[in-house]
Amino acid sequence: MVWRQQGVIFKIIIQMPKVKTNSSAKKRFKVTGSGEITFQKPFKRHILTKKSKTRKRNLNKKGLVAAPNKDFVMRLLRLK
Numbered sequence: 001m002v003w004r005q006q007g008v009i010f011k012i013i014i015q016m017p018k019v020k021t022n023s024s025a026k027k028r029f030k031v032t033g034s035g036e037i038t039f040q041k042p043f044k045r046h047i048l049t050k051k052s053k054t055r056k057r058n059l060n061k062k063g064l065v066a067a068p069n070k071d072f073v074m075r076l077l078r079l080k
Contacts (some may be wrong), residue, residue, distance in 0.1 A: 025076035029065070037065040037073050 030038050043051075044059040051059075065073050074080040 019078060021078045022076040025073065029073055029077060031077070031079065037070060037077075038062040039065065 028039055032038060039062070041059045041061070041063045044056065048056060071080065
């Protein structure tokens, strides 16, 4: 697109916008070799004295994204 204004020529090159991955999703989710998406479970940062050992041990395990949410997370990570 080209237009003029008082002897100055303006040119605009129209390009498709870049598709960016969601930065917060990059930090929160990891894709395993088998294609599953894992995340770290919440409630393991502070106030750990009142939580039982069993509960804290279970929070150490990685969480898996459920099937209904998997498409949405994959779109955030630009895997789909």
